[in-house]
Amino acid sequence: MSTDTTGPTDAIRPAIAGVVASDRLLIALDFDGTLAPLEDEPMDARMLPAAREAVDAAVAAPNTLVALVSGRSLSDLRVIAEHLDDSPLLLAGSHGAEFWIPGEGVVTHDDDPGDAALRDELRAHAEQATADLDGVWIEPKRFGFGVHTRKSTAADAAEANLRVDALVEAEAPHWRRRTGHNIVEYAFRHEGKDSAVAELRARTEASAVLFAGDDVTDEDALKSLGENDLGVHVGSGPTAATLTVADIPAMAELLAVLAAERSAVREEKPSGERPAARQ
Known part of the structure:
Protein backbone atom coordinates (compact mmCIF):
# COMPACT_ATOMS: atom_id res chain seq x y z
CA MET A 1 0.00 0.00 0.00
CA SER A 2 1.26 3.47 -0.88
CA THR A 3 1.49 6.15 1.81
CA ASP A 4 0.41 9.63 0.76
CA THR A 5 3.01 12.28 1.62
CA THR A 6 1.38 15.22 -0.12
CA GLY A 7 1.38 17.17 3.13
CA PRO A 8 4.01 19.49 4.62
CA THR A 9 7.71 18.86 4.86
CA ASP A 10 7.44 17.39 8.36
CA ALA A 11 5.40 14.53 6.90
CA ILE A 12 8.10 13.75 4.33
CA ARG A 13 10.97 13.28 6.78
CA PRO A 14 9.89 10.00 8.40
CA ALA A 15 8.98 8.55 5.01
CA ILE A 16 12.47 9.13 3.60
CA ALA A 17 14.46 8.39 6.76
CA GLY A 18 15.72 5.03 5.52
CA VAL A 19 17.27 6.30 2.29
CA VAL A 20 18.53 9.44 4.02
CA ALA A 21 20.65 7.21 6.28
CA SER A 22 21.94 4.94 3.49
CA ASP A 23 25.68 4.90 2.85
CA ARG A 24 25.53 5.37 -0.92
CA LEU A 25 22.25 6.43 -2.48
CA LEU A 26 21.19 6.26 -6.10
CA ILE A 27 18.24 8.53 -6.94
CA ALA A 28 16.71 7.33 -10.21
CA LEU A 29 13.99 9.56 -11.66
CA ASP A 30 11.59 9.30 -14.54
CA PHE A 31 11.48 12.57 -16.51
CA ASP A 32 8.10 13.25 -18.14
CA GLY A 33 5.39 13.70 -15.52
CA THR A 34 7.87 13.35 -12.66
CA LEU A 35 10.21 16.31 -13.20
CA ALA A 36 8.68 17.93 -16.29
CA PRO A 37 5.03 18.52 -17.26
CA LEU A 38 3.66 16.44 -20.13
CA GLU A 39 3.63 18.41 -23.38
CA ASP A 40 1.66 18.06 -26.62
CA GLU A 41 5.00 18.46 -28.42
CA PRO A 42 7.25 15.96 -26.59
CA MET A 43 10.49 17.78 -27.36
CA ASP A 44 9.14 20.92 -25.63
CA ALA A 45 9.33 19.19 -22.23
CA ARG A 46 11.67 20.75 -19.67
CA MET A 47 12.10 20.35 -15.91
CA LEU A 48 10.12 22.75 -13.78
CA PRO A 49 12.51 25.24 -12.13
CA ALA A 50 11.78 23.78 -8.68
CA ALA A 51 12.53 20.29 -9.98
CA ARG A 52 15.80 21.41 -11.58
CA GLU A 53 16.86 23.09 -8.35
CA ALA A 54 16.00 19.98 -6.33
CA VAL A 55 17.89 17.68 -8.72
CA ASP A 56 20.93 19.95 -8.48
CA ALA A 57 20.70 19.85 -4.68
CA ALA A 58 20.51 16.05 -4.75
CA VAL A 59 23.56 15.85 -7.02
CA ALA A 60 25.48 18.03 -4.55
CA ALA A 61 24.52 15.91 -1.52
CA PRO A 62 27.27 13.64 -0.14
CA ASN A 63 27.47 10.05 -1.39
CA THR A 64 24.47 10.60 -3.64
CA LEU A 65 24.21 9.91 -7.36
CA VAL A 66 21.31 10.95 -9.56
CA ALA A 67 20.07 9.31 -12.76
CA LEU A 68 17.27 10.07 -15.19
CA VAL A 69 15.50 6.92 -16.39
CA SER A 70 13.25 7.43 -19.39
CA GLY A 71 11.54 5.74 -22.28
CA ARG A 72 12.89 8.51 -24.48
CA SER A 73 15.80 7.75 -26.74
CA LEU A 74 19.08 8.79 -25.15
CA SER A 75 19.63 11.56 -27.70
CA ASP A 76 16.19 13.06 -27.06
CA LEU A 77 16.55 12.70 -23.29
CA ARG A 78 19.79 14.66 -23.39
CA VAL A 79 18.04 17.49 -25.27
CA ILE A 80 15.02 17.81 -22.99
CA ALA A 81 17.10 17.37 -19.82
CA GLU A 82 19.58 19.98 -21.12
CA HIS A 83 22.27 17.43 -20.38
CA LEU A 84 25.81 18.50 -21.32
CA ASP A 85 28.92 16.34 -21.69
CA ASP A 86 30.23 17.45 -18.28
CA SER A 87 26.97 16.76 -16.45
CA PRO A 88 27.20 14.58 -13.32
CA LEU A 89 23.79 13.04 -14.08
CA LEU A 90 23.65 9.43 -15.22
CA LEU A 91 21.08 8.72 -17.94
CA ALA A 92 19.17 5.60 -18.95
CA GLY A 93 17.31 6.05 -22.22
CA SER A 94 14.99 3.78 -24.21
CA HIS A 95 13.81 2.10 -21.01
CA GLY A 96 17.37 1.04 -20.16
CA ALA A 97 18.67 -0.06 -23.55
CA GLU A 98 21.20 2.81 -23.67
CA PHE A 99 23.05 4.79 -21.02
CA TRP A 100 25.15 7.90 -20.49
CA ILE A 101 27.79 7.46 -17.80
CA PRO A 102 29.76 10.52 -16.58
CA GLY A 103 33.40 10.25 -17.64
CA GLU A 104 32.56 7.47 -20.08
CA GLY A 105 29.78 8.75 -22.34
CA VAL A 106 27.36 6.57 -24.27
CA VAL A 107 27.10 2.92 -23.25
CA THR A 108 24.83 0.61 -25.19
CA HIS A 109 24.44 -3.02 -26.10
CA ASP A 110 25.01 -4.45 -29.57
CA ASP A 111 22.07 -4.68 -31.96
CA ASP A 112 21.35 -7.04 -34.82
CA PRO A 113 21.31 -5.07 -38.11
CA GLY A 114 18.18 -7.00 -39.04
CA ASP A 115 16.35 -5.46 -36.09
CA ALA A 116 17.06 -1.94 -37.34
CA ALA A 117 15.86 -2.82 -40.83
CA LEU A 118 12.60 -4.25 -39.46
CA ARG A 119 12.22 -1.17 -37.23
CA ASP A 120 12.41 1.16 -40.22
CA GLU A 121 9.98 -0.95 -42.23
CA LEU A 122 7.44 -1.20 -39.42
CA ARG A 123 7.71 2.49 -38.62
CA ALA A 124 6.93 3.35 -42.24
CA HIS A 125 4.00 0.94 -42.22
CA ALA A 126 2.67 2.50 -39.00
CA GLU A 127 2.90 5.98 -40.51
CA GLN A 128 0.97 4.81 -43.58
CA ALA A 129 -1.64 3.00 -41.49
CA THR A 130 -2.42 6.09 -39.37
CA ALA A 131 -1.95 8.85 -41.95
CA ASP A 132 -5.71 9.56 -42.16
CA LEU A 133 -6.15 9.96 -38.39
CA ASP A 134 -5.87 13.57 -37.20
CA GLY A 135 -3.56 14.22 -34.28
CA VAL A 136 -1.81 10.83 -34.42
CA TRP A 137 1.97 11.00 -34.64
CA ILE A 138 4.53 8.22 -35.01
CA GLU A 139 7.68 9.02 -33.01
CA PRO A 140 10.91 7.42 -34.27
CA LYS A 141 12.86 5.67 -31.52
CA ARG A 142 16.20 3.93 -31.71
CA PHE A 143 14.74 0.55 -30.83
CA GLY A 144 11.28 0.95 -32.34
CA PHE A 145 8.65 3.67 -32.43
CA GLY A 146 5.87 5.26 -30.42
CA VAL A 147 2.28 6.05 -31.39
CA HIS A 148 1.34 9.43 -29.87
CA THR A 149 -2.35 10.26 -29.56
CA ARG A 150 -2.38 13.25 -27.18
CA LYS A 151 -3.70 15.56 -29.90
CA SER A 152 -6.25 13.15 -31.36
CA THR A 153 -9.84 12.35 -30.43
CA ALA A 154 -10.50 9.34 -28.25
CA ALA A 155 -12.01 7.52 -31.23
CA ASP A 156 -9.02 8.20 -33.47
CA ALA A 157 -6.61 7.22 -30.68
CA ALA A 158 -8.36 3.90 -30.23
CA GLU A 159 -8.38 3.31 -33.99
CA ALA A 160 -4.68 4.16 -34.31
CA ASN A 161 -3.72 1.76 -31.53
CA LEU A 162 -5.93 -0.96 -33.01
CA ARG A 163 -4.35 -0.62 -36.44
CA VAL A 164 -0.76 -0.53 -35.21
CA ASP A 165 -1.34 -3.38 -32.75
CA ALA A 166 -2.53 -5.51 -35.65
CA LEU A 167 0.42 -4.45 -37.78
CA VAL A 168 3.02 -5.29 -35.14
CA GLU A 169 1.29 -8.55 -34.24
CA ALA A 170 1.47 -9.60 -37.89
CA GLU A 171 5.02 -8.46 -38.65
CA ALA A 172 6.88 -8.49 -35.32
CA PRO A 173 4.93 -10.44 -32.67
CA HIS A 174 8.11 -10.79 -30.58
CA TRP A 175 8.39 -7.02 -30.02
CA ARG A 176 7.65 -5.53 -26.60
CA ARG A 177 4.58 -3.31 -26.23
CA ARG A 178 4.36 -0.62 -23.54
CA THR A 179 1.61 1.88 -22.75
CA GLY A 180 1.97 5.34 -21.26
CA HIS A 181 0.17 8.69 -21.11
CA ASN A 182 -1.38 8.93 -24.61
CA ILE A 183 1.34 6.79 -26.15
CA VAL A 184 1.87 3.15 -27.06
CA ARG A 189 14.59 -4.54 -27.27
CA HIS A 190 13.04 -5.96 -24.11
CA GLU A 191 14.82 -3.94 -21.42
CA GLY A 192 12.58 -2.17 -18.92
CA LYS A 193 13.04 0.40 -16.23
CA ASP A 194 13.55 -2.46 -13.78
CA SER A 195 16.64 -3.62 -15.69
CA ALA A 196 17.76 0.01 -16.08
CA VAL A 197 17.69 0.53 -12.31
CA ALA A 198 19.48 -2.78 -11.74
CA GLU A 199 22.30 -1.81 -14.13
CA LEU A 200 22.62 1.66 -12.61
CA ARG A 201 22.67 0.16 -9.12
CA ALA A 202 25.51 -2.15 -10.12
CA ARG A 203 27.48 0.60 -11.83
CA THR A 204 27.22 2.98 -8.89
CA GLU A 205 27.51 0.28 -6.22
CA ALA A 206 24.58 1.94 -4.44
CA ALA A 212 10.27 7.91 -8.68
CA GLY A 213 7.88 7.86 -11.61
CA ASP A 214 4.33 8.64 -12.65
CA ASP A 215 3.44 6.25 -15.47
CA VAL A 216 2.64 2.61 -16.15
CA THR A 217 6.14 1.87 -17.42
CA ASP A 218 7.58 3.08 -14.11
CA GLU A 219 5.79 0.29 -12.27
CA ASP A 220 8.37 -2.24 -13.55
CA ALA A 221 11.07 -0.39 -11.62
CA LEU A 222 8.90 0.23 -8.57
CA LYS A 223 8.07 -3.47 -8.29
CA SER A 224 11.77 -4.39 -8.50
CA LEU A 225 12.89 -2.35 -5.48
CA ALA A 240 3.53 -0.50 -6.28
CA ALA A 241 5.29 2.52 -4.75
CA THR A 242 5.44 2.86 -0.99
CA LEU A 243 4.96 6.64 -1.17
CA THR A 244 2.75 8.87 -3.28
CA VAL A 245 3.13 12.60 -3.89
CA ALA A 246 0.55 14.76 -5.61
CA ASP A 247 2.47 16.35 -8.43
CA ILE A 248 5.83 17.57 -9.76
CA PRO A 249 6.21 20.42 -7.21
CA ALA A 250 5.58 17.91 -4.41
CA MET A 251 8.21 15.60 -5.90
CA ALA A 252 10.64 18.51 -6.07
CA GLU A 253 9.96 19.27 -2.40
CA LEU A 254 10.66 15.65 -1.47
CA LEU A 255 13.97 15.72 -3.35
CA ALA A 256 14.97 19.02 -1.75
CA VAL A 257 14.23 17.72 1.76
CA LEU A 258 16.10 14.50 1.02
CA ALA A 259 19.17 16.40 -0.21
CA ALA A 260 19.16 18.66 2.84
CA GLU A 261 18.71 15.72 5.23
CA ARG A 262 21.54 13.71 3.64
CA SER A 263 23.83 16.72 3.80
CA ALA A 264 23.00 17.21 7.48
CA VAL A 265 23.59 13.52 8.29
CA ARG A 266 26.94 13.51 6.47
CA GLU A 267 28.07 16.64 8.29
CA GLU A 268 27.43 14.82 11.58
CA LYS A 269 29.11 11.60 10.38
CA PRO A 270 31.82 12.21 7.76
CA SER A 271 32.15 9.21 5.45
CA GLY A 272 34.92 9.43 2.90
CA GLU A 273 34.92 10.76 -0.61
CA ARG A 274 31.95 11.20 -2.91
CA PRO A 275 31.48 8.06 -5.04
CA ALA A 276 31.73 8.05 -8.80
CA ALA A 277 29.98 5.81 -11.29
CA ARG A 278 31.97 2.60 -11.74
CA GLN A 279 33.67 2.50 -15.13
Whole structure:
Protein backbone atom coordinates (compact mmCIF):
# COMPACT_ATOMS: atom_id res chain seq x y z
CA MET A 1 0.00 0.00 0.00
CA SER A 2 1.26 3.47 -0.88
CA THR A 3 1.49 6.15 1.81
CA ASP A 4 0.41 9.63 0.76
CA THR A 5 3.01 12.28 1.62
CA THR A 6 1.38 15.22 -0.12
CA GLY A 7 1.38 17.17 3.13
CA PRO A 8 4.01 19.49 4.62
CA THR A 9 7.71 18.86 4.86
CA ASP A 10 7.44 17.39 8.36
CA ALA A 11 5.40 14.53 6.90
CA ILE A 12 8.10 13.75 4.33
CA ARG A 13 10.97 13.28 6.78
CA PRO A 14 9.89 10.00 8.40
CA ALA A 15 8.98 8.55 5.01
CA ILE A 16 12.47 9.13 3.60
CA ALA A 17 14.46 8.39 6.76
CA GLY A 18 15.72 5.03 5.52
CA VAL A 19 17.27 6.30 2.29
CA VAL A 20 18.53 9.44 4.02
CA ALA A 21 20.65 7.21 6.28
CA SER A 22 21.94 4.94 3.49
CA ASP A 23 25.68 4.90 2.85
CA ARG A 24 25.53 5.37 -0.92
CA LEU A 25 22.25 6.43 -2.48
CA LEU A 26 21.19 6.26 -6.10
CA ILE A 27 18.24 8.53 -6.94
CA ALA A 28 16.71 7.33 -10.21
CA LEU A 29 13.99 9.56 -11.66
CA ASP A 30 11.59 9.30 -14.54
CA PHE A 31 11.48 12.57 -16.51
CA ASP A 32 8.10 13.25 -18.14
CA GLY A 33 5.39 13.70 -15.52
CA THR A 34 7.87 13.35 -12.66
CA LEU A 35 10.21 16.31 -13.20
CA ALA A 36 8.68 17.93 -16.29
CA PRO A 37 5.03 18.52 -17.26
CA LEU A 38 3.66 16.44 -20.13
CA GLU A 39 3.63 18.41 -23.38
CA ASP A 40 1.66 18.06 -26.62
CA GLU A 41 5.00 18.46 -28.42
CA PRO A 42 7.25 15.96 -26.59
CA MET A 43 10.49 17.78 -27.36
CA ASP A 44 9.14 20.92 -25.63
CA ALA A 45 9.33 19.19 -22.23
CA ARG A 46 11.67 20.75 -19.67
CA MET A 47 12.10 20.35 -15.91
CA LEU A 48 10.12 22.75 -13.78
CA PRO A 49 12.51 25.24 -12.13
CA ALA A 50 11.78 23.78 -8.68
CA ALA A 51 12.53 20.29 -9.98
CA ARG A 52 15.80 21.41 -11.58
CA GLU A 53 16.86 23.09 -8.35
CA ALA A 54 16.00 19.98 -6.33
CA VAL A 55 17.89 17.68 -8.72
CA ASP A 56 20.93 19.95 -8.48
CA ALA A 57 20.70 19.85 -4.68
CA ALA A 58 20.51 16.05 -4.75
CA VAL A 59 23.56 15.85 -7.02
CA ALA A 60 25.48 18.03 -4.55
CA ALA A 61 24.52 15.91 -1.52
CA PRO A 62 27.27 13.64 -0.14
CA ASN A 63 27.47 10.05 -1.39
CA THR A 64 24.47 10.60 -3.64
CA LEU A 65 24.21 9.91 -7.36
CA VAL A 66 21.31 10.95 -9.56
CA ALA A 67 20.07 9.31 -12.76
CA LEU A 68 17.27 10.07 -15.19
CA VAL A 69 15.50 6.92 -16.39
CA SER A 70 13.25 7.43 -19.39
CA GLY A 71 11.54 5.74 -22.28
CA ARG A 72 12.89 8.51 -24.48
CA SER A 73 15.80 7.75 -26.74
CA LEU A 74 19.08 8.79 -25.15
CA SER A 75 19.63 11.56 -27.70
CA ASP A 76 16.19 13.06 -27.06
CA LEU A 77 16.55 12.70 -23.29
CA ARG A 78 19.79 14.66 -23.39
CA VAL A 79 18.04 17.49 -25.27
CA ILE A 80 15.02 17.81 -22.99
CA ALA A 81 17.10 17.37 -19.82
CA GLU A 82 19.58 19.98 -21.12
CA HIS A 83 22.27 17.43 -20.38
CA LEU A 84 25.81 18.50 -21.32
CA ASP A 85 28.92 16.34 -21.69
CA ASP A 86 30.23 17.45 -18.28
CA SER A 87 26.97 16.76 -16.45
CA PRO A 88 27.20 14.58 -13.32
CA LEU A 89 23.79 13.04 -14.08
CA LEU A 90 23.65 9.43 -15.22
CA LEU A 91 21.08 8.72 -17.94
CA ALA A 92 19.17 5.60 -18.95
CA GLY A 93 17.31 6.05 -22.22
CA SER A 94 14.99 3.78 -24.21
CA HIS A 95 13.81 2.10 -21.01
CA GLY A 96 17.37 1.04 -20.16
CA ALA A 97 18.67 -0.06 -23.55
CA GLU A 98 21.20 2.81 -23.67
CA PHE A 99 23.05 4.79 -21.02
CA TRP A 100 25.15 7.90 -20.49
CA ILE A 101 27.79 7.46 -17.80
CA PRO A 102 29.76 10.52 -16.58
CA GLY A 103 33.40 10.25 -17.64
CA GLU A 104 32.56 7.47 -20.08
CA GLY A 105 29.78 8.75 -22.34
CA VAL A 106 27.36 6.57 -24.27
CA VAL A 107 27.10 2.92 -23.25
CA THR A 108 24.83 0.61 -25.19
CA HIS A 109 24.44 -3.02 -26.10
CA ASP A 110 25.01 -4.45 -29.57
CA ASP A 111 22.07 -4.68 -31.96
CA ASP A 112 21.35 -7.04 -34.82
CA PRO A 113 21.31 -5.07 -38.11
CA GLY A 114 18.18 -7.00 -39.04
CA ASP A 115 16.35 -5.46 -36.09
CA ALA A 116 17.06 -1.94 -37.34
CA ALA A 117 15.86 -2.82 -40.83
CA LEU A 118 12.60 -4.25 -39.46
CA ARG A 119 12.22 -1.17 -37.23
CA ASP A 120 12.41 1.16 -40.22
CA GLU A 121 9.98 -0.95 -42.23
CA LEU A 122 7.44 -1.20 -39.42
CA ARG A 123 7.71 2.49 -38.62
CA ALA A 124 6.93 3.35 -42.24
CA HIS A 125 4.00 0.94 -42.22
CA ALA A 126 2.67 2.50 -39.00
CA GLU A 127 2.90 5.98 -40.51
CA GLN A 128 0.97 4.81 -43.58
CA ALA A 129 -1.64 3.00 -41.49
CA THR A 130 -2.42 6.09 -39.37
CA ALA A 131 -1.95 8.85 -41.95
CA ASP A 132 -5.71 9.56 -42.16
CA LEU A 133 -6.15 9.96 -38.39
CA ASP A 134 -5.87 13.57 -37.20
CA GLY A 135 -3.56 14.22 -34.28
CA VAL A 136 -1.81 10.83 -34.42
CA TRP A 137 1.97 11.00 -34.64
CA ILE A 138 4.53 8.22 -35.01
CA GLU A 139 7.68 9.02 -33.01
CA PRO A 140 10.91 7.42 -34.27
CA LYS A 141 12.86 5.67 -31.52
CA ARG A 142 16.20 3.93 -31.71
CA PHE A 143 14.74 0.55 -30.83
CA GLY A 144 11.28 0.95 -32.34
CA PHE A 145 8.65 3.67 -32.43
CA GLY A 146 5.87 5.26 -30.42
CA VAL A 147 2.28 6.05 -31.39
CA HIS A 148 1.34 9.43 -29.87
CA THR A 149 -2.35 10.26 -29.56
CA ARG A 150 -2.38 13.25 -27.18
CA LYS A 151 -3.70 15.56 -29.90
CA SER A 152 -6.25 13.15 -31.36
CA THR A 153 -9.84 12.35 -30.43
CA ALA A 154 -10.50 9.34 -28.25
CA ALA A 155 -12.01 7.52 -31.23
CA ASP A 156 -9.02 8.20 -33.47
CA ALA A 157 -6.61 7.22 -30.68
CA ALA A 158 -8.36 3.90 -30.23
CA GLU A 159 -8.38 3.31 -33.99
CA ALA A 160 -4.68 4.16 -34.31
CA ASN A 161 -3.72 1.76 -31.53
CA LEU A 162 -5.93 -0.96 -33.01
CA ARG A 163 -4.35 -0.62 -36.44
CA VAL A 164 -0.76 -0.53 -35.21
CA ASP A 165 -1.34 -3.38 -32.75
CA ALA A 166 -2.53 -5.51 -35.65
CA LEU A 167 0.42 -4.45 -37.78
CA VAL A 168 3.02 -5.29 -35.14
CA GLU A 169 1.29 -8.55 -34.24
CA ALA A 170 1.47 -9.60 -37.89
CA GLU A 171 5.02 -8.46 -38.65
CA ALA A 172 6.88 -8.49 -35.32
CA PRO A 173 4.93 -10.44 -32.67
CA HIS A 174 8.11 -10.79 -30.58
CA TRP A 175 8.39 -7.02 -30.02
CA ARG A 176 7.65 -5.53 -26.60
CA ARG A 177 4.58 -3.31 -26.23
CA ARG A 178 4.36 -0.62 -23.54
CA THR A 179 1.61 1.88 -22.75
CA GLY A 180 1.97 5.34 -21.26
CA HIS A 181 0.17 8.69 -21.11
CA ASN A 182 -1.38 8.93 -24.61
CA ILE A 183 1.34 6.79 -26.15
CA VAL A 184 1.87 3.15 -27.06
CA GLU A 185 5.48 2.12 -27.67
CA TYR A 186 6.79 -0.88 -29.60
CA ALA A 187 10.40 -2.03 -29.39
CA PHE A 188 12.60 -4.90 -30.49
CA ARG A 189 14.59 -4.54 -27.27
CA HIS A 190 13.04 -5.96 -24.11
CA GLU A 191 14.82 -3.94 -21.42
CA GLY A 192 12.58 -2.17 -18.92
CA LYS A 193 13.04 0.40 -16.23
CA ASP A 194 13.55 -2.46 -13.78
CA SER A 195 16.64 -3.62 -15.69
CA ALA A 196 17.76 0.01 -16.08
CA VAL A 197 17.69 0.53 -12.31
CA ALA A 198 19.48 -2.78 -11.74
CA GLU A 199 22.30 -1.81 -14.13
CA LEU A 200 22.62 1.66 -12.61
CA ARG A 201 22.67 0.16 -9.12
CA ALA A 202 25.51 -2.15 -10.12
CA ARG A 203 27.48 0.60 -11.83
CA THR A 204 27.22 2.98 -8.89
CA GLU A 205 27.51 0.28 -6.22
CA ALA A 206 24.58 1.94 -4.44
CA SER A 207 23.51 0.57 -1.08
CA ALA A 208 19.99 1.92 -1.62
CA VAL A 209 17.87 3.29 -4.46
CA LEU A 210 15.09 5.83 -4.57
CA PHE A 211 13.07 5.51 -7.76
CA ALA A 212 10.27 7.91 -8.68
CA GLY A 213 7.88 7.86 -11.61
CA ASP A 214 4.33 8.64 -12.65
CA ASP A 215 3.44 6.25 -15.47
CA VAL A 216 2.64 2.61 -16.15
CA THR A 217 6.14 1.87 -17.42
CA ASP A 218 7.58 3.08 -14.11
CA GLU A 219 5.79 0.29 -12.27
CA ASP A 220 8.37 -2.24 -13.55
CA ALA A 221 11.07 -0.39 -11.62
CA LEU A 222 8.90 0.23 -8.57
CA LYS A 223 8.07 -3.47 -8.29
CA SER A 224 11.77 -4.39 -8.50
CA LEU A 225 12.89 -2.35 -5.48
CA GLY A 226 14.23 -4.01 -2.36
CA GLU A 227 13.56 -3.53 1.34
CA ASN A 228 16.27 -0.86 1.69
CA ASP A 229 14.95 1.11 -1.28
CA LEU A 230 12.16 3.66 -1.65
CA GLY A 231 9.58 3.87 -4.44
CA VAL A 232 7.69 7.11 -5.06
CA HIS A 233 4.66 7.52 -7.32
CA VAL A 234 3.83 10.99 -8.66
CA GLY A 235 0.10 11.57 -9.14
CA SER A 236 -2.93 9.37 -8.54
CA GLY A 237 -3.83 5.82 -9.42
CA PRO A 238 -2.77 2.34 -8.31
CA THR A 239 0.95 1.80 -7.80
CA ALA A 240 3.53 -0.50 -6.28
CA ALA A 241 5.29 2.52 -4.75
CA THR A 242 5.44 2.86 -0.99
CA LEU A 243 4.96 6.64 -1.17
CA THR A 244 2.75 8.87 -3.28
CA VAL A 245 3.13 12.60 -3.89
CA ALA A 246 0.55 14.76 -5.61
CA ASP A 247 2.47 16.35 -8.43
CA ILE A 248 5.83 17.57 -9.76
CA PRO A 249 6.21 20.42 -7.21
CA ALA A 250 5.58 17.91 -4.41
CA MET A 251 8.21 15.60 -5.90
CA ALA A 252 10.64 18.51 -6.07
CA GLU A 253 9.96 19.27 -2.40
CA LEU A 254 10.66 15.65 -1.47
CA LEU A 255 13.97 15.72 -3.35
CA ALA A 256 14.97 19.02 -1.75
CA VAL A 257 14.23 17.72 1.76
CA LEU A 258 16.10 14.50 1.02
CA ALA A 259 19.17 16.40 -0.21
CA ALA A 260 19.16 18.66 2.84
CA GLU A 261 18.71 15.72 5.23
CA ARG A 262 21.54 13.71 3.64
CA SER A 263 23.83 16.72 3.80
CA ALA A 264 23.00 17.21 7.48
CA VAL A 265 23.59 13.52 8.29
CA ARG A 266 26.94 13.51 6.47
CA GLU A 267 28.07 16.64 8.29
CA GLU A 268 27.43 14.82 11.58
CA LYS A 269 29.11 11.60 10.38
CA PRO A 270 31.82 12.21 7.76
CA SER A 271 32.15 9.21 5.45
CA GLY A 272 34.92 9.43 2.90
CA GLU A 273 34.92 10.76 -0.61
CA ARG A 274 31.95 11.20 -2.91
CA PRO A 275 31.48 8.06 -5.04
CA ALA A 276 31.73 8.05 -8.80
CA ALA A 277 29.98 5.81 -11.29
CA ARG A 278 31.97 2.60 -11.74
CA GLN A 279 33.67 2.50 -15.13
